[in-house]
Amino acid sequence: MTMTLNLEVAQGVRLEDIKDSLAGVEFSNLSEVEDGFSVVLPNTHVLMSVKTNLEDSNVLTEDLEGGGWSVGLRAYFDVDPTLPNPFDDVKKIIRNLEEQTSFEFVLSFQYESLYAHRGLNGLELSDDF
Secondary structure, three states: OOEEEEEEEEOOOOHHHHHHOOOOOOOEEEEEEOOEEEEEEOOOOEEEEEEOOOOOOOOOOOOOOOOOOOEEEEEEEEEOOOOOOOOHHHHHHHHHHHHHOOOOEEEEEOOOEEEEEEEOOEEEEOOOO
């Protein structure tokens, strides 16, 4: 059983910024394409895929639509919540992204349940995350 967490990052972010946010996280099977990449995070059995070629640049996460920024990149984390510490690598990536860039972003489940949000007031993490 897997669940997909959706990361939406503001326009201006580069694929290199997301790759840099992998610092300190073990990953394998890096597969690059022109508008994105995917990696496996073996410690938590997460598949991460990233793409910049978006049909819709609006923020899709509920309650954040029309938040004053457009999405430039979406990443998807396929997580198995039945495993121990399933979010550890995703948390590291989110914290690295917050430290290494100034871009707004939101991490949600099905664009409904908010797990992390970096807005004007900094990074806020859900208790469930």
